[in-house]
Amino acid sequence: MGLLFGSFLNVVIARVPAGESIVHPRSRCPRCAHQLAWYENIPVLSWVALRARCSSCGLPISWRYPLIELLTALLFLACQRRFGWTPELVAALVLVLLLVPLSFIDLEHWILPSELTWPGIAAGVVLSWPMGMGRVRDSIIGAVAGFLVFWGMEWLGEKIFKKEALGAGDKDLLALIGAFLTWKPLLAIIFLSSLQGAVVGVAMLLIHGRAGPAPAPEPAAVTPPATAPGAETPQAGEPGPAQVAEEQAHTREDAEEGEEEEDDWEPGPTNIPFGPWLSLAALEVMLLGPWLRGVLPEPLDLLLTGIR
Incomplete structure:
Protein backbone atom coordinates (compact mmCIF):
# COMPACT_ATOMS: atom_id res chain seq x y z
CA MET A 1 0.00 0.00 0.00
CA GLY A 2 2.81 2.39 0.85
CA LEU A 3 4.53 1.77 -2.49
CA LEU A 4 1.30 2.36 -4.42
CA PHE A 5 0.46 5.54 -2.55
CA GLY A 6 4.07 6.68 -2.91
CA SER A 7 3.72 6.35 -6.68
CA PHE A 8 0.64 8.57 -6.54
CA LEU A 9 2.48 11.11 -4.36
CA ASN A 10 5.02 11.52 -7.17
CA VAL A 11 2.15 12.78 -9.32
CA VAL A 12 1.00 15.15 -6.56
CA ILE A 13 4.52 16.58 -6.11
CA ALA A 14 4.91 17.18 -9.85
CA ARG A 15 1.47 18.56 -10.68
CA VAL A 16 0.11 20.49 -7.69
CA PRO A 17 2.75 23.30 -7.85
CA ALA A 18 2.06 23.60 -11.60
CA GLY A 19 -1.70 23.90 -11.01
CA GLU A 20 -2.40 20.72 -12.99
CA SER A 21 -4.97 18.00 -12.31
CA ILE A 22 -3.69 15.01 -10.33
CA VAL A 23 -6.24 12.75 -12.07
CA HIS A 24 -5.94 13.56 -15.78
CA PRO A 25 -4.04 12.90 -17.97
CA ARG A 26 -2.41 9.56 -17.20
CA SER A 27 1.15 9.38 -15.89
CA ARG A 28 3.60 10.50 -18.55
CA CYS A 29 7.24 11.31 -19.12
CA PRO A 30 7.77 14.97 -18.10
CA ARG A 31 10.13 15.50 -21.06
CA CYS A 32 8.58 13.77 -24.09
CA ALA A 33 4.99 13.37 -22.72
CA HIS A 34 5.06 9.61 -23.45
CA GLN A 35 2.10 8.06 -21.57
CA LEU A 36 3.27 5.21 -19.36
CA ALA A 37 1.91 1.71 -19.89
CA TRP A 38 0.81 -0.18 -16.78
CA TYR A 39 4.03 -2.20 -16.71
CA GLU A 40 6.07 1.04 -16.79
CA ASN A 41 4.26 2.33 -13.71
CA ILE A 42 4.96 -0.41 -11.15
CA PRO A 43 6.53 1.20 -8.07
CA VAL A 44 10.33 0.81 -7.88
CA LEU A 45 10.40 -2.30 -10.12
CA SER A 46 9.62 -0.38 -13.32
CA TRP A 47 12.34 2.14 -12.54
CA VAL A 48 14.84 -0.69 -12.12
CA ALA A 49 13.63 -2.62 -15.19
CA LEU A 50 13.84 0.51 -17.36
CA ARG A 51 17.32 1.20 -16.00
CA ALA A 52 16.12 4.62 -14.88
CA ARG A 53 15.47 5.78 -18.46
CA CYS A 54 12.30 6.61 -20.39
CA SER A 55 11.41 3.88 -22.87
CA SER A 56 10.45 6.51 -25.46
CA CYS A 57 13.01 9.33 -25.36
CA GLY A 58 15.74 7.51 -23.44
CA LEU A 59 16.36 10.40 -21.04
CA PRO A 60 17.04 9.62 -17.35
CA ILE A 61 14.19 9.12 -14.88
CA SER A 62 14.89 10.93 -11.62
CA TRP A 63 15.91 8.87 -8.59
CA ARG A 64 13.28 10.88 -6.68
CA TYR A 65 10.48 8.61 -7.95
CA PRO A 66 11.64 5.32 -6.34
CA LEU A 67 12.91 7.24 -3.29
CA ILE A 68 9.46 8.66 -2.53
CA GLU A 69 7.84 5.28 -3.14
CA LEU A 70 10.24 3.52 -0.76
CA LEU A 71 10.03 6.32 1.81
CA THR A 72 6.23 6.19 1.87
CA ALA A 73 6.29 2.38 2.17
CA LEU A 74 8.71 2.52 5.13
CA LEU A 75 6.65 5.20 6.87
CA PHE A 76 3.47 3.16 6.35
CA LEU A 77 5.19 0.15 7.93
CA ALA A 78 6.47 2.26 10.84
CA CYS A 79 2.96 3.63 11.46
CA GLN A 80 1.48 0.12 11.55
CA ARG A 81 4.16 -1.04 14.00
CA ARG A 82 3.56 2.01 16.17
CA PHE A 83 -0.25 2.03 16.32
CA GLY A 84 -1.38 -1.45 15.27
CA TRP A 85 -4.80 -1.85 13.66
CA THR A 86 -6.44 1.06 15.49
CA PRO A 87 -8.21 4.29 14.44
CA GLU A 88 -4.95 6.12 15.19
CA LEU A 89 -3.32 4.19 12.35
CA PRO A 213 19.85 27.66 -3.41
CA ALA A 214 22.41 29.09 -5.81
CA PRO A 215 21.38 32.47 -7.23
CA ALA A 216 19.68 32.43 -10.60
CA PRO A 217 21.93 33.50 -13.51
CA GLU A 218 21.46 37.00 -14.83
CA PRO A 219 19.52 37.09 -18.12
CA ALA A 220 21.67 37.82 -21.13
CA ALA A 221 21.38 41.31 -22.55
CA VAL A 222 19.49 41.52 -25.83
CA THR A 223 21.35 43.41 -28.55
CA PRO A 224 19.13 44.92 -31.25
CA PRO A 225 19.91 43.48 -34.67
CA ALA A 226 21.84 45.75 -37.01
CA THR A 227 20.31 46.68 -40.33
CA ALA A 228 21.91 44.58 -43.03
CA PRO A 229 23.38 46.36 -46.06
CA GLY A 230 20.72 46.80 -48.67
CA ALA A 231 17.91 46.18 -46.19
CA GLU A 232 14.95 48.51 -46.15
CA THR A 233 15.17 51.30 -43.62
CA PRO A 234 12.08 52.08 -41.56
CA GLN A 235 9.78 54.66 -43.01
CA ALA A 236 9.19 57.92 -41.23
CA GLY A 237 7.01 57.38 -38.19
CA GLU A 238 7.75 53.64 -38.03
CA PRO A 239 9.83 52.34 -35.09
CA GLY A 240 13.32 51.11 -35.95
CA PRO A 241 14.99 47.97 -34.53
CA ALA A 242 16.60 49.89 -31.65
CA GLN A 243 13.30 51.50 -30.70
CA VAL A 244 11.49 48.14 -30.84
CA ALA A 245 14.14 46.53 -28.63
CA GLU A 246 13.87 49.41 -26.17
CA GLU A 247 10.08 49.09 -25.99
CA GLN A 248 10.39 45.33 -25.42
CA ALA A 249 12.91 45.96 -22.64
CA HIS A 250 10.51 48.40 -20.96
CA THR A 251 7.71 45.84 -21.26
CA ARG A 252 9.86 43.18 -19.59
CA GLU A 253 10.84 45.59 -16.83
CA ASP A 254 7.18 46.48 -16.19
CA ALA A 255 6.26 42.77 -16.02
CA GLU A 256 9.14 42.05 -13.65
CA GLU A 257 8.14 44.98 -11.41
CA GLY A 258 4.57 43.63 -11.31
CA GLU A 259 5.82 40.20 -10.29
CA GLU A 260 8.05 41.72 -7.62
CA GLU A 261 5.09 43.60 -6.19
CA GLU A 262 3.21 40.31 -5.84
CA ASP A 263 6.14 38.42 -4.34
CA ASP A 264 9.40 40.30 -3.87
CA TRP A 265 10.97 37.64 -1.63
Whole structure:
Protein backbone atom coordinates (compact mmCIF):
# COMPACT_ATOMS: atom_id res chain seq x y z
CA MET A 1 0.00 0.00 0.00
CA GLY A 2 2.81 2.39 0.85
CA LEU A 3 4.53 1.77 -2.49
CA LEU A 4 1.30 2.36 -4.42
CA PHE A 5 0.46 5.54 -2.55
CA GLY A 6 4.07 6.68 -2.91
CA SER A 7 3.72 6.35 -6.68
CA PHE A 8 0.64 8.57 -6.54
CA LEU A 9 2.48 11.11 -4.36
CA ASN A 10 5.02 11.52 -7.17
CA VAL A 11 2.15 12.78 -9.32
CA VAL A 12 1.00 15.15 -6.56
CA ILE A 13 4.52 16.58 -6.11
CA ALA A 14 4.91 17.18 -9.85
CA ARG A 15 1.47 18.56 -10.68
CA VAL A 16 0.11 20.49 -7.69
CA PRO A 17 2.75 23.30 -7.85
CA ALA A 18 2.06 23.60 -11.60
CA GLY A 19 -1.70 23.90 -11.01
CA GLU A 20 -2.40 20.72 -12.99
CA SER A 21 -4.97 18.00 -12.31
CA ILE A 22 -3.69 15.01 -10.33
CA VAL A 23 -6.24 12.75 -12.07
CA HIS A 24 -5.94 13.56 -15.78
CA PRO A 25 -4.04 12.90 -17.97
CA ARG A 26 -2.41 9.56 -17.20
CA SER A 27 1.15 9.38 -15.89
CA ARG A 28 3.60 10.50 -18.55
CA CYS A 29 7.24 11.31 -19.12
CA PRO A 30 7.77 14.97 -18.10
CA ARG A 31 10.13 15.50 -21.06
CA CYS A 32 8.58 13.77 -24.09
CA ALA A 33 4.99 13.37 -22.72
CA HIS A 34 5.06 9.61 -23.45
CA GLN A 35 2.10 8.06 -21.57
CA LEU A 36 3.27 5.21 -19.36
CA ALA A 37 1.91 1.71 -19.89
CA TRP A 38 0.81 -0.18 -16.78
CA TYR A 39 4.03 -2.20 -16.71
CA GLU A 40 6.07 1.04 -16.79
CA ASN A 41 4.26 2.33 -13.71
CA ILE A 42 4.96 -0.41 -11.15
CA PRO A 43 6.53 1.20 -8.07
CA VAL A 44 10.33 0.81 -7.88
CA LEU A 45 10.40 -2.30 -10.12
CA SER A 46 9.62 -0.38 -13.32
CA TRP A 47 12.34 2.14 -12.54
CA VAL A 48 14.84 -0.69 -12.12
CA ALA A 49 13.63 -2.62 -15.19
CA LEU A 50 13.84 0.51 -17.36
CA ARG A 51 17.32 1.20 -16.00
CA ALA A 52 16.12 4.62 -14.88
CA ARG A 53 15.47 5.78 -18.46
CA CYS A 54 12.30 6.61 -20.39
CA SER A 55 11.41 3.88 -22.87
CA SER A 56 10.45 6.51 -25.46
CA CYS A 57 13.01 9.33 -25.36
CA GLY A 58 15.74 7.51 -23.44
CA LEU A 59 16.36 10.40 -21.04
CA PRO A 60 17.04 9.62 -17.35
CA ILE A 61 14.19 9.12 -14.88
CA SER A 62 14.89 10.93 -11.62
CA TRP A 63 15.91 8.87 -8.59
CA ARG A 64 13.28 10.88 -6.68
CA TYR A 65 10.48 8.61 -7.95
CA PRO A 66 11.64 5.32 -6.34
CA LEU A 67 12.91 7.24 -3.29
CA ILE A 68 9.46 8.66 -2.53
CA GLU A 69 7.84 5.28 -3.14
CA LEU A 70 10.24 3.52 -0.76
CA LEU A 71 10.03 6.32 1.81
CA THR A 72 6.23 6.19 1.87
CA ALA A 73 6.29 2.38 2.17
CA LEU A 74 8.71 2.52 5.13
CA LEU A 75 6.65 5.20 6.87
CA PHE A 76 3.47 3.16 6.35
CA LEU A 77 5.19 0.15 7.93
CA ALA A 78 6.47 2.26 10.84
CA CYS A 79 2.96 3.63 11.46
CA GLN A 80 1.48 0.12 11.55
CA ARG A 81 4.16 -1.04 14.00
CA ARG A 82 3.56 2.01 16.17
CA PHE A 83 -0.25 2.03 16.32
CA GLY A 84 -1.38 -1.45 15.27
CA TRP A 85 -4.80 -1.85 13.66
CA THR A 86 -6.44 1.06 15.49
CA PRO A 87 -8.21 4.29 14.44
CA GLU A 88 -4.95 6.12 15.19
CA LEU A 89 -3.32 4.19 12.35
CA VAL A 90 -5.68 5.72 9.78
CA ALA A 91 -4.88 9.24 11.00
CA ALA A 92 -1.15 8.49 11.00
CA LEU A 93 -1.21 7.17 7.42
CA VAL A 94 -3.13 10.21 6.17
CA LEU A 95 -0.64 12.49 7.93
CA VAL A 96 2.21 10.70 6.10
CA LEU A 97 0.38 11.16 2.78
CA LEU A 98 0.28 14.90 3.44
CA LEU A 99 3.74 15.50 4.93
CA VAL A 100 5.70 13.65 2.23
CA PRO A 101 4.47 15.71 -0.76
CA LEU A 102 4.49 18.96 1.21
CA SER A 103 8.12 18.40 2.18
CA PHE A 104 9.34 17.69 -1.34
CA ILE A 105 7.30 20.54 -2.84
CA ASP A 106 8.77 22.94 -0.29
CA LEU A 107 12.29 21.69 -0.99
CA GLU A 108 11.92 22.31 -4.72
CA HIS A 109 9.56 25.28 -4.97
CA TRP A 110 9.70 26.94 -1.51
CA ILE A 111 5.92 26.78 -1.17
CA LEU A 112 3.43 24.83 0.93
CA PRO A 113 0.30 24.72 -1.25
CA SER A 114 -2.96 25.52 0.50
CA GLU A 115 -4.56 22.87 -1.75
CA LEU A 116 -2.89 20.35 0.58
CA THR A 117 -2.61 22.15 3.93
CA TRP A 118 -6.16 23.43 4.31
CA PRO A 119 -7.93 20.14 3.50
CA GLY A 120 -5.30 18.46 5.69
CA ILE A 121 -6.31 20.57 8.69
CA ALA A 122 -9.94 19.53 8.22
CA ALA A 123 -8.91 15.87 7.78
CA GLY A 124 -6.95 15.94 11.04
CA VAL A 125 -9.99 17.12 12.99
CA VAL A 126 -12.38 14.68 11.29
CA LEU A 127 -10.08 11.67 11.77
CA SER A 128 -9.81 12.42 15.50
CA TRP A 129 -13.52 11.72 15.91
CA PRO A 130 -13.23 7.90 16.39
CA MET A 131 -10.79 8.56 19.26
CA GLY A 132 -13.35 10.42 21.37
CA MET A 133 -14.56 13.97 21.96
CA GLY A 134 -11.55 14.76 24.10
CA ARG A 135 -9.29 14.03 21.14
CA VAL A 136 -11.49 16.18 18.88
CA ARG A 137 -11.18 19.08 21.33
CA ASP A 138 -7.38 18.68 21.52
CA SER A 139 -7.22 18.45 17.74
CA ILE A 140 -9.08 21.73 17.26
CA ILE A 141 -6.94 23.42 19.91
CA GLY A 142 -3.83 22.04 18.19
CA ALA A 143 -4.85 23.45 14.80
CA VAL A 144 -5.64 26.89 16.23
CA ALA A 145 -2.54 26.97 18.45
CA GLY A 146 -0.25 25.84 15.64
CA PHE A 147 -1.52 28.59 13.35
CA LEU A 148 -1.40 31.33 15.98
CA VAL A 149 2.07 30.40 17.27
CA PHE A 150 3.64 30.67 13.82
CA TRP A 151 1.56 33.71 12.93
CA GLY A 152 2.99 35.39 16.04
CA MET A 153 6.53 34.28 15.16
CA GLU A 154 6.07 35.56 11.59
CA TRP A 155 4.79 38.93 12.83
CA LEU A 156 7.62 39.25 15.36
CA GLY A 157 10.22 38.31 12.77
CA GLU A 158 8.98 40.98 10.37
CA LYS A 159 9.04 43.60 13.15
CA ILE A 160 12.59 42.73 14.23
CA PHE A 161 14.29 41.94 10.91
CA LYS A 162 12.11 44.20 8.73
CA LYS A 163 11.61 41.33 6.28
CA GLU A 164 9.82 37.99 5.99
CA ALA A 165 11.42 35.57 8.46
CA LEU A 166 9.05 32.62 8.04
CA GLY A 167 7.13 31.40 5.02
CA ALA A 168 3.41 32.10 4.94
CA GLY A 169 2.65 28.40 4.49
CA ASP A 170 4.58 27.32 7.59
CA LYS A 171 1.77 28.36 9.93
CA ASP A 172 -0.69 26.33 7.85
CA LEU A 173 1.60 23.31 8.06
CA LEU A 174 1.96 23.59 11.84
CA ALA A 175 -1.83 23.95 12.11
CA LEU A 176 -2.15 20.74 10.06
CA ILE A 177 0.29 18.94 12.34
CA GLY A 178 -1.56 20.23 15.41
CA ALA A 179 -4.85 18.97 14.01
CA PHE A 180 -3.44 15.45 13.68
CA LEU A 181 -1.18 15.25 16.75
CA THR A 182 -3.09 17.73 19.00
CA TRP A 183 -1.56 20.71 20.81
CA LYS A 184 0.48 18.62 23.25
CA PRO A 185 3.63 17.94 21.18
CA LEU A 186 3.72 21.29 19.34
CA LEU A 187 6.49 22.69 21.56
CA ALA A 188 8.57 19.57 20.94
CA ILE A 189 8.00 19.80 17.18
CA ILE A 190 9.04 23.47 17.03
CA PHE A 191 12.12 22.72 19.14
CA LEU A 192 13.23 19.68 17.15
CA SER A 193 12.57 21.26 13.74
CA SER A 194 14.47 24.42 14.66
CA LEU A 195 17.39 22.47 16.11
CA GLN A 196 17.76 20.04 13.22
CA GLY A 197 17.22 22.71 10.57
CA ALA A 198 19.84 24.95 12.18
CA VAL A 199 22.42 22.13 12.39
CA VAL A 200 21.98 21.22 8.72
CA GLY A 201 21.91 24.87 7.65
CA VAL A 202 25.19 25.63 9.45
CA ALA A 203 26.78 22.50 7.96
CA MET A 204 25.74 23.57 4.45
CA LEU A 205 27.13 27.06 5.06
CA LEU A 206 30.47 25.60 6.13
CA ILE A 207 30.64 23.14 3.23
CA HIS A 208 29.07 25.10 0.35
CA GLY A 209 29.24 28.68 1.59
CA ARG A 210 25.46 29.04 1.48
CA ALA A 211 22.47 27.19 2.93
CA GLY A 212 19.95 28.35 0.32
CA PRO A 213 19.85 27.66 -3.41
CA ALA A 214 22.41 29.09 -5.81
CA PRO A 215 21.38 32.47 -7.23
CA ALA A 216 19.68 32.43 -10.60
CA PRO A 217 21.93 33.50 -13.51
CA GLU A 218 21.46 37.00 -14.83
CA PRO A 219 19.52 37.09 -18.12
CA ALA A 220 21.67 37.82 -21.13
CA ALA A 221 21.38 41.31 -22.55
CA VAL A 222 19.49 41.52 -25.83
CA THR A 223 21.35 43.41 -28.55
CA PRO A 224 19.13 44.92 -31.25
CA PRO A 225 19.91 43.48 -34.67
CA ALA A 226 21.84 45.75 -37.01
CA THR A 227 20.31 46.68 -40.33
CA ALA A 228 21.91 44.58 -43.03
CA PRO A 229 23.38 46.36 -46.06
CA GLY A 230 20.72 46.80 -48.67
CA ALA A 231 17.91 46.18 -46.19
CA GLU A 232 14.95 48.51 -46.15
CA THR A 233 15.17 51.30 -43.62
CA PRO A 234 12.08 52.08 -41.56
CA GLN A 235 9.78 54.66 -43.01
CA ALA A 236 9.19 57.92 -41.23
CA GLY A 237 7.01 57.38 -38.19
CA GLU A 238 7.75 53.64 -38.03
CA PRO A 239 9.83 52.34 -35.09
CA GLY A 240 13.32 51.11 -35.95
CA PRO A 241 14.99 47.97 -34.53
CA ALA A 242 16.60 49.89 -31.65
CA GLN A 243 13.30 51.50 -30.70
CA VAL A 244 11.49 48.14 -30.84
CA ALA A 245 14.14 46.53 -28.63
CA GLU A 246 13.87 49.41 -26.17
CA GLU A 247 10.08 49.09 -25.99
CA GLN A 248 10.39 45.33 -25.42
CA ALA A 249 12.91 45.96 -22.64
CA HIS A 250 10.51 48.40 -20.96
CA THR A 251 7.71 45.84 -21.26
CA ARG A 252 9.86 43.18 -19.59
CA GLU A 253 10.84 45.59 -16.83
CA ASP A 254 7.18 46.48 -16.19
CA ALA A 255 6.26 42.77 -16.02
CA GLU A 256 9.14 42.05 -13.65
CA GLU A 257 8.14 44.98 -11.41
CA GLY A 258 4.57 43.63 -11.31
CA GLU A 259 5.82 40.20 -10.29
CA GLU A 260 8.05 41.72 -7.62
CA GLU A 261 5.09 43.60 -6.19
CA GLU A 262 3.21 40.31 -5.84
CA ASP A 263 6.14 38.42 -4.34
CA ASP A 264 9.40 40.30 -3.87
CA TRP A 265 10.97 37.64 -1.63
CA GLU A 266 13.75 35.39 -2.87
CA PRO A 267 15.68 32.86 -0.76
CA GLY A 268 19.03 34.21 0.36
CA PRO A 269 22.27 32.37 1.13
CA THR A 270 21.25 31.68 4.74
CA ASN A 271 17.63 30.64 4.06
CA ILE A 272 16.41 27.04 4.07
CA PRO A 273 12.84 25.77 3.59
CA PHE A 274 11.36 25.08 7.02
CA GLY A 275 8.50 22.80 5.95
CA PRO A 276 10.61 19.62 5.63
CA TRP A 277 12.01 20.14 9.14
CA LEU A 278 8.55 20.60 10.63
CA SER A 279 7.45 17.41 8.86
CA LEU A 280 10.49 15.48 10.05
CA ALA A 281 9.99 16.58 13.65
CA ALA A 282 6.28 15.67 13.53
CA LEU A 283 7.10 12.17 12.25
CA GLU A 284 9.81 11.74 14.89
CA VAL A 285 7.47 12.71 17.71
CA MET A 286 4.62 10.58 16.35
CA LEU A 287 6.64 7.43 15.65
CA LEU A 288 9.42 7.61 18.27
CA GLY A 289 7.48 9.21 21.13
CA PRO A 290 7.27 6.10 23.39
CA TRP A 291 10.93 5.24 22.83
CA LEU A 292 12.05 8.81 23.56
CA ARG A 293 10.00 8.91 26.75
CA GLY A 294 11.71 5.72 27.84
CA VAL A 295 15.29 6.88 27.28
CA LEU A 296 15.14 10.59 28.12
CA PRO A 297 15.19 11.88 31.70
CA GLU A 298 12.45 14.04 33.09
CA PRO A 299 11.56 16.78 32.23
CA LEU A 300 13.44 16.49 28.91
CA ASP A 301 11.10 13.71 27.81
CA LEU A 302 8.14 16.08 28.17
CA LEU A 303 9.91 18.75 26.11
CA LEU A 304 10.72 16.37 23.26
CA THR A 305 7.57 14.26 23.20
CA GLY A 306 4.77 16.40 24.58
CA ILE A 307 2.49 15.96 27.56
CA ARG A 308 0.45 12.78 27.78
